[in-house]
Amino acid sequence: MGSLANRAVALVVVAIILTALLVTVAGFLLSRSELEQQARNQVETIATLIAGELDDKLALRLEALNHVAQNLTMSGDVLNTRARILIRRQTALEHLFDAVYLIDENGLVIAENPEDYRQAGLDVSNREYFQRISSTLTPVISEPYISHYQEKPAIMVAAPIFDHRQRFIGVIGGAIALDGNNFLDQFINIRIGTTGYLGVATRSGFVVVDQRDHQPMAPVRVANPVLRDAMEGFEGTLETRNSNGEKTIMSVQQLTQVPWFVSASWPAREALAPITRTVDAFVWILLLVILLIAPVALWRFRRLMAPLKTLGIQIRERHLGMRSDPVDVAGGKEIRQVAEIFNTVTDERDEVLVSLAEREAFFRSLTQSAPIGIVQTDVLGRIEFANPAFEAIVGKPAEDLTYSYLADRVDSADRQEAIAGWKNAIRSQSVFRGRLRLAAPDRVIWADVMTAAIQTPEKALGTITVVRDISHELEVEEALKTEQQRAETILRVLQEGVLMVDVEGVIRFANDAACRLLGIEGECVLRNFFQLVTIETEERELTAQEFLSGDDLDSLYVTLRNSLGVPFPIDLTMLHIRQGREDERLVFVLRDDSDRRRQEERLSWEATHDSLTHLLNRRAFNASLVRCLGEAGRQEARSVLMLIDLDYFKPVNDEGGHLLGDDLLKRLAELFKESVRQSDTVARLGGDEFGIILPACGMARAQALAERIRADVEALRIEHDGRSFGVTTSIGLTELTPEDSGPREVMARADEGSYIAKSRGRNTVVVVPSPPAG
Incomplete structure (x- = not known):
């Protein structure tokens, strides 16, 4: 050398x-970083496109069903009568759904298309989508469920149907099979590279579409933290590990139409190959x-x-x-x-x-098209660059933001905390993360903020800040907390007995209601369920082997005899969990049927009676009027309809208060009932309007009775705070004839009589004659 x-x-x-x-090394690091970012962007773009397309397709189907439901305005009887014809006319829905159903207000399927699904007469009132739509009266997209036909996973898109009075009379629903040949199946063919895969799942934890194992309604792998966060509303792109422990780039995008999310995964070994x-x-x-x-x-x-x-x-x-x-x-x-x-x-x-x-x-x-806000500042905190997403968040154009202080965009309540965090990030070369309120022109925006320093070994050059608007997420979180509290309250007061046993019959879980039904004081876990009770149908006693080897049971009415020999009428539901495996479990739900019967009787009474006066309501009154019209041709004396409209009732409410008005209505109801026969029908039709049906009475007796009622009402006074309150009546009478086409025609004549009475100064009885036989 x-x-x-x-x-x-x-x-x-x-x-x-x-x-x-x-x-x-430099090229490797730079290229790897760039390639990794490109892979993240590609995965996120695919997930965003899939989520958007799913939202569009679901919105299209929901809008189509809602449009059809709005065009089905008719009475419930007409809907039941013409159900099969109506459902066959909806040809446009055949291209959007695997099956279309018409369901009445009680949850019974009255027609389907195609008819080979054999669902007519099926009771779906216990389905989540029917309970939601009958309570909210708005269109819904259901959670995935196992359909009764062929027991395959599906979702239901449904819209309520109302009659001319905007009363709920039924549901039109479109079923989409999760493993069928429809728009969900199209996503199975979309690939990310060679080994990447897509998935669609619900926030409640069930798979809708999965490219790997193609098992709809399988539980979501909560061991994956990204999927677990996605079920809580997370949306974004992160690195994680799949079930094989392989490093994977995963992007999650939430859907807006339904509480679902799309996950796109690409193994890092292929993405960075x-x-x-x-x-x-x-x-x-x-x-x-x-x-x-x-x-x-x-x-x-x-x-x-x-x-x-x-x-x-x-x-x-x-x-x-x-x-x-x-x-x-x-x-x-x-x-x-x-x-x-x-x-x-x-x-x-x-x-x-x-x-x-x-x-x-x-x-x-990249920053120009990024969906989150990105801001670059100098060391003094003045904005040098802001992308369009940040401009949209704060509601200011770029020319107003450039060279202004980023701290000025933070709400005054959080400004000092933000400034201190940013200074510490620059000084300690760390990342500041926080949840701040941003000041917009017309509102306050909650945002997740992450700030990192831009610096060389010699000096700091400024900061880069990423801002994500989470206002809507916080609203969703609050709504979810409310729903969770509601669910917990329901579980605390649940009266049904619920227990789970293994294949040997040993009880692994039981609530207090179940233990009481079994006749056990205190804890009944680890006791043998089949040794404690006998379960009998009307024909025979059911054995443990029949439960283990048989299918799931839904609402089977049986008699349960517990360890003390006490019999209970039970509505029994039994479900298999992990059937065929060593850890198989049976879940039994035991409902005391006597309570259900009493509840049905109470609901039946409430459905036909006015809660204030305990008189019949309009629905029951109309049914009685229809029956009376049907008997009009067989009676010697004509039946009479009396409509009573109170005069000057509003001043009683306004001056004496609603409690005084309610008391007056109850006294009037007692007066009406005491004035008529046992066979007569008295009802409160709504507000201050009452109706009386007088079968086979004749007009002369009916008119005398109406005059007596008018006089008794005029004489009725209530003292309150030193004042006397009372009302008068405008009464319309008309006869029921065989020529009457229905209750509407008779009601219109009697109503006309009450209007004429009011025009004559009120406190009057007016008889409207029936039209001559034609």
Whole structure:
């Protein structure tokens, strides 16, 4: 190594190796970061597109069903009578759904298309979608469920149907099979690379579509933290590990139409495979270059030592930009080698500068289209760059934001905390994360904020801040908390007995209600369920083996005789969990049927009676009127309809208060009931309007009765706070004839009589004759 040529050769080889390693490491890190970001963007874009398309398709189907429901305005009887014809006319829905159903107000399927689904007469009142739509009276998209037909997973898109009085009379629903040939099946064919996969799941924890195992309604793998967060409303792109422990890039996008989310996953080994292959190729090329250059450099360096001054001049000219061509001097191989190295380094520098410029342009383009706010500030906190997403969040254009202080965009209540956090991030070279309120022109916005310092080893250059609007997420979280509290309250007061047993019959879980039904004081876990009770139908006793090997049971009415020999009429439901496996479990739900019967009787009474006066309501009154009309042709004396409209009732409510008005209505109800026969029908039709049906009464007796009621009401007074309150009545009478087409015609005549009575000064009885027989 005493020779300058040998030292130069060694130096050249070492320089090439170090330069190549530096370029390799830098290129590897930069390329890996860029490739990883591109992979994240690609996965996120696919998840966003799929989520958007799913939302569009679900919205289309929901809107189509709602449009059809609005065009089905008719009475409930007409809907039941023409159900099959109506459902066949909805040809447009056949292309949107696997099956279309018409369901009456009680939850019974009255028609379906296609008819080979054989669902007519099926009771779906216990389905989640029917309970939601009958309580909210708005269109819904259901959670996934197992359909009664072929027991396959499906979802139901449903809309309520109302009659002309906007009364709920039924539901039109479209079923979409999760494993059928429909728009959900199209997503199975979308691939991410070779090993990437897509999935659609509900926030309640069930798979809708999964490209890997194609098992709809399978539980979501909550062991994956990204999926677990997605079920809580998380949306974004993160690195995680799949069920095989393999590093994976996963993007989650929430749907707006339904509480579902789309997950797109791409194994990192495939996503980053190009950079690995590039590094391997570069290493082999580097070894080949070294093997070729080292002997050539040793041979040429001894002969080409050119004048160093000429070389220096050319290098200086190239450095100052006075020379655009590469340095080219004659001389020994040492000088030529230096010239070649200089030219190589210069070219690489130009390439790096071009690459940096391209990356900066790429960063600018990426931030412009990013869905979250991105803000760059100087060390004083003045905004140098803000992307459109941040402009939209704070409601200010870029020209108003540039060179203004970022802290001014924070609500005054959180401003000091934000400033302190940003200063600490710059000082400690850490990342500040916080949840802040941002001041917008017309509202306050909650945002997740993350700030990191931009700095070199010598000094800080500023900060980069990422802002995500979470106002809607907080509203959703609050709604979810409310729903969770409601569910917990329901569970605390649940009266049904619920227990779970293993294949040996040993009780693994039981609530207090179940233990009471079994006749056990205290804890009944680890006792044998089938040894404690006998379960009998009307025909025979059911055995433990029948439960284990049979299908799920839904609302089977049985008699349960507990360990004390006490019999209970039970509505029994039994479900298999993990059927056929060693850890199979049976879940029994035991409902005391006597309570249900009493509840049905109470509900039946409430459905036909007015809660204040305990008189019949309008629905029961109309039913009685229809029956009476049907008997009109067989009666010697005509039946009479009496409509009573109270006069001056509003001043009683306004001046005496609603409690006084309610008391007056109850006294009037007692007066009406005491004035008529046992066979007569008295009802409160709504507000201050009452109706009386007088079967086979005759108009003369009915008119005398109406005059007596009018006089008794006029005489009724209530004393309150030193004042006397009372009302009078405007009464319309009309006969029921065989020629009447229905209750509406008779009601219209009687109503006309009450209006005429009011026009004559109120406190009057008016008889409206029936039209002559035609």
